[in-house]
């Protein structure tokens with residue numbers, strides 16, 4: 001039993017991974033006592049677009065705000081346009097997603113949330129962990145899941161992007177087709193592509209995305225670049241930029257070393273896929289697995305991995321190829337999208353592949369190049 005100042009599980013951070021875990025625990029037959037400590041009021045952070053390939057029910061279907069059955073990749077003078085109604089590319093609004101999670105969590109009286117609770121100190125003591133917030137609240141937990149952003153640690157690559165929600169005068173976008181990568185603006189000092197997610201014929205999220213190697217300076221994102229892109233690629237006049245969102249995601253974060261009762265969680269635990277920057281469905285599946293394990297054993301599952309060893313190994317080889325041959329990446333992505341059956345591609349990109357999907361991906365890519373980087377470090 002727990003007293004008010006004591007819980008079985010504390011979750012630091014009420015963002016995607018913190019609330020996904022709390023929600024999965026709320027859905028178990030006998031939810032444990034849980035406290036979520038969030039530095040800001042939960043759900044108050046700026047809204048984001050989170051996208052993924054819908055290959056299972058990791059994200060409840062009623063939280064999806066839009067789906068694109070067709071995708072496009074533009075590279076080396078070609079446009080590849082897979083069509084995959086079975087596993088469409090899908091989008092959720094972070095704010096709506098988190099408020100739906102909060103509603104589910106509210107069904108479990110043993111799960112509480114502290115807003116404005118910035119955790120400042122953590123101290124392991126016997127079979128528990130003491131936490132203190134900036135405003136002096138104290139709590140003891142048997143286990144802590146810590147989803148604060150990973151501390152600055154060296155990563156081989158970063159994915160840095162700026163998304164502009166644009167409205168155009170002319171109806172130029174196709175709301176059925178997401179342009180996942182358009183490499184025509186390839187730049188120096190990193191790999192650059194534009195990403196266009198149409199909401200309707202004249203509104204889209206246009207993201208200027210860079211994959212930047214360690215040590216390279218961060219790109220800047222003048223809105224004029226987005227304007228020029230809308231004009232040249234889409235042949236449209238920009239009416240307005242309604243919103244801007246930015247991201248800087250680590251790619252290839254080293255696996256955290258887990259000791260004691262305080263476990264990293266979410267991005268801090270390697271949820272962001274090293275080769276792509278996607279994390280949403282990985283976090284959802286990891287939360288469900290963790291809650292199922294807790295239900296069976298009343299202990300967290302360890303070690304924490306978001307993908308099996310062979311996928312981590314493949315991602316590592318991919319990052320090495322990218323480091324040695326950044327100029328070849330547009331052609332490699334084009335080959336992968338052109339030669340892999342779309343359903344296999346979607347499951348692979350969603351970190352949810354079948355063995356045959358992996359074989360198809362390997363067949364689509366130049367074997368010699370990848371084999372060389374299996375051996376070369």
Ligand SMILES: Cc1cc2nc3c(=O)[nH]c(=O)nc-3n(C[C@H](O)[C@H](O)[C@H](O)COP(=O)(O)OP(=O)(O)OC[C@H]3O[C@@H](n4cnc5c(N)ncnc54)[C@H](O)[C@@H]3O)c2cc1C
Nearest residue numbers: 013015016017039050051118119246247266267278279280
């Ligand atoms: C702009 C953007 C777009 C993205 N788009 C996608 C996408 O399309 N698809 C995809 O799969 N992934 C996407 N990602 C990557 C990933 O899904 C998100 O970063 C996701 O939010 C990671 O979840 P998290 O719980 O690890 O971190 P967060 O959601 O950032 O949650 C961490 C929480 O910890 C809180 N916190 C921090 N310090 C403390 C403290 N001391 N005490 C208490 N609380 C604290 C923060 O306030 C925050 O709420 C995107 C990321 C960004 C930034």
